[in-house]
Amino acid sequence: MAGNQRRRAARTTNKKGAVVGSGGQRRKQLKGKGPTPRAADRVGHPAARRAGRSEGAGEKGGGRPGGGRGGQGGRRGGANKGSTELVAGRNSVLEALRTGVPGTALHVGSRMESDDRVRESITLATEAGIPVMESPRGELDRMTDGAVHQGLVLAVPPYDYAHPEDLLSQQLPGVPLVVALDGITDPRNLGAIVRSAGAFGAHGVVVPARRSAGLTAAAWKTSAGAAARVPVAQATNLTRALEAYRKAGFFVIGLDADGDVQLPGLELADQPLVVVVGSEGKGLSRLVRETCDQIVSIPMAAATESLNAGIATAVTLYEIARARTR
Structure with a gap:
């Protein structure tokens, strides 16, 4: 119709050119973003987080204590395992x-109902110099991956591990005593062992870098603050670390139900010792067992009974401390 020809910006020719609604196909044309980046290069992707953790594990840290030293059997420079926990x-x-x-950091949910636990948490965090931040509920849900947080989340940094050789230079009173763990995967057992080590005068605890529990937030809680006083070292190869202790004059004893010597008859209690504790299920690994100078068992009334690693370590350390004070 003739009326349609008078419409503003109507197209009346077949010649190519910029028209209304063309999306700016000439000077302002849309540009592509290029090829899709690799998963490891995309921020927030699980592959990128894994790559970042692996890079961070190889960097040098401050070491705990004394900055860490290189050598066989240990991690250099107190390298951390894992990342920030919640x-x-x-x-x-x-x-x-x-x-x-x-x-x-302590993250407190905004517009949430407060109670005595929240108020005390804020007070303790402020006294400890921990920043307190108000965060919306959606942000807390994202941080905790949907876990039940009740509006309160505490960020915990990675533990700064010592080197196994650092435990040799500890200026602590008494005969040197070190606890080494072989295959302990429960962080609560690790925390209990660190607590017992502090209670009975051990100079430190050694954990393997692989297939072992690390000093996570759960281990920190179970240690009841002992992890702040007892250094924990991380060894890349536990067998080599034990051999290094033997060369330094330590006797290495392993705990096992089929030990050659029962704990009350341990004659090495007054010597520099490394007590090796295996997992409750598998016990000591073959190479670690062969490295030990003596295998010791804890006598029990019933052959079918067993103790978990935390309790077995506490009993052994108590007996060693009692023998040393006689």
Whole structure:
């Protein structure tokens, strides 16, 4: 119709050119973003986070204590294992703060109903110099991956491990005593062992870098603050670390139900010792067992009974401490 020809910006020719609604096909044409980047290069992708953790594990850290030293059997420079952890939930956060777990930030949900646990957590965090930040509920859900946080989340930094050789230079009173763990994968057992080590005068604890529990937030809580006083070293190869202790004059004893010597008859208690504790299920690995100078068992009333690693370590360290004070 003739009326349609008078419409503004109507197209009346077949010649190519910029027209209304063309999307700017000439000077302002849309540019592509290029090829899709690799998963490891995309921020927030699980592959990128894994790559970042592996790079961070190889960097030098401050070492704990004494900056760490190179050598066979240990990690150099106190390299950290894992990344920042999160303690979620009002009871868990309050317990962590009470036991002195070092936090980097306390996230408190905005517009949430407060109670005594929240108020005490904020007070403890402020006294410890931990930043307190108000965060929306959606952000807390994202941080905890949907876990039940009750509006309270504590960020815990990675533990700064010592080198196994650093435990040789500890200026602590008494005969040197070190606890080494072989295959302990429960962080609560690790925390209990660190607590027992502090109670009975051990100079430190050694854990393998692989197939072993690390000093996570759960281990910190179970240690009841002992992890702040007892150094924990990380060994890349536990067998080589034990051999290095033997060369330094230590006797290495392993705990096993089929030990040649029962604990009350241990004659090496007054010597520099490394007590090796295996997992409750598998016990000591073959190479570690062959490295030990003596295999010791804890006498029990029933042959079918067994003790978990944390309790077995506490009993052994107590007996060693008792023998040394006689």
